[in-house]
Amino acid sequence: MTALWALVVIVNKRALAYVDPLAVNFLVRIAAIVGLLLITVPLTVLRLWDNGFGINAAAAGWMALAAVATWLIAFTAYYYALRGAQVAVVAPICSTDPLWTALFAWLILGATFGGLTLAGMAVAMAGVLLVTRWMETGDAAEAGALAGAAHGDVLPGAGTRAQGAGTAPRSGRLRLVALATIAAAGWGLGPVFVDLAATAYGKPTATMMLESQALGMLMLGAVLLARRRPLAARGLSAPERRRAALLLAAAGLLEAVVSVLFFLSIAALGPVLTMLIMATTPVFAIVFGVAFLRERVGLRLALAALVTVAGVMLAAADGLS
Numbered sequence: 001m002t003a004l005w006a007l008v009v010i011v012n013k014r015a016l017a018y019v020d021p022l023a024v025n026f027l028v029r030i031a032a033i034v035g036l037l038l039i040t041v042p043l044t045v046l047r048l049w050d051n052g053f054g055i056n057a058a059a060a061g062w063m064a065l066a067a068v069a070t071w072l073i074a075f076t077a078y079y080y081a082l083r084g085a086q087v088a089v090v091a092p093i094c095s096t097d098p099l100w101t102a103l104f105a106w107l108i109l110g111a112t113f114g115g116l117t118l119a120g121m122a123v124a125m126a127g128v129l130l131v132t133r134w135m136e137t138g139d140a141a142e143a144g145a146l147a148g149a150a151h152g153d154v155l156p157g158a159g160t161r162a163q164g165a166g167t168a169p170r171s172g173r174l175r176l177v178a179l180a181t182i183a184a185a186g187w188g189l190g191p192v193f194v195d196l197a198a199t200a201y202g203k204p205t206a207t208m209m210l211e212s213q214a215l216g217m218l219m220l221g222a223v224l225l226a227r228r229r230p231l232a233a234r235g236l237s238a239p240e241r242r243r244a245a246l247l248l249a250a251a252g253l254l255e256a257v258v259s260v261l262f263f264l265s266i267a268a269l270g271p272v273l274t275m276l277i278m279a280t281t282p283v284f285a286i287v288f289g290v291a292f293l294r295e296r297v298g299l300r301l302a303l304a305a306l307v308t309v310a311g312v313m314l315a316a317a318d319g320l321s
Contacts, residue, residue: 031252100188
């Protein structure tokens with residue numbers, strides 16, 4: 001799941017060279033819905049899983065809240081924060097979403113954690129913060145890859161613009177920090193609502209996955225209509241339009257697979273452990289960045305990646321014992 005999500009980051013980064021960020025999010029929702037139908041319908045018809053289709057009013061309500069938290073609030077805040085601030089400022093704040101998941105799980109679900117889980121959370125988040133901090137010293141491509149590694153999307157040229165962002169007025173900097181914090185909190189809250197939906201119905205279902213994507217598509221579509229801006233980042237030639245379409249389709253299909261695995265992981269492990277495992281996305285993104293984007297990785301960055309994985313393993317060992 002996490003490795004595939006990191007691959008989505010690479011595909012999204014390519015797509016964002018051609019399409020407006022919000023438009024990418026909207027169009028990928030459409031492709032993801034198609035992908036979910038292609039995956040879940042055969043699994044249900046052939047009885048290869050017992051999740052199938054189905055939903056009740058309570059589960060539908062929780063999934064609606066999850067869609068608002070994830071697609072409308074978190075992703076919108078993230079894009080606006082990333083456009084105006086240094087990647088090294090936004091990415092560490094956004095990568096704290098597992099801590100927000102733990103906080104909301106405690107507040108809403110009454111979850112409790114053992115000492116190893118709490119220690120693993122601290123180590124994992126320290127590793128992610130080190131990754132983002134030490135990535136700052138790399139080139140612009142490395143910085144852009146890390147920003148997207150946290151949650152699946154990147155703004156083209158973000159690393160380049162970041163070089164001059166440190167001179168922003170204090171009020172502007174506080175606003176950007178607030179936006180990044182809202183994004184992290186939204187990503188952290190979404191899995192708790194998914195867990196509540198699965199509990200309300202008895203299991204996660206394809207209907208819940210489709211509802212989340214469809215509501216996200218509708219909400220993002222409304223925002224795009226209100227903005228009345230072109231979907232393309234610039235004028236595109238015919239080959240570029242075809243390339244953009246293929247990238248968007250690939251991102252949506254990959255995300256559909258991730259969505260199924262994400263829902264099943266929450267059902268099996270709970271929202272906190274699932275989000276901790278997702279915190280290893282930067283590790284896979286670094287590997288894919290080297291393989292596909294020819295990015296450079298130093299010794300300190302590799303060490304930070306190992307710290308992140310160690311923290312996740314520590315927390316998972318306590319939670320699964």
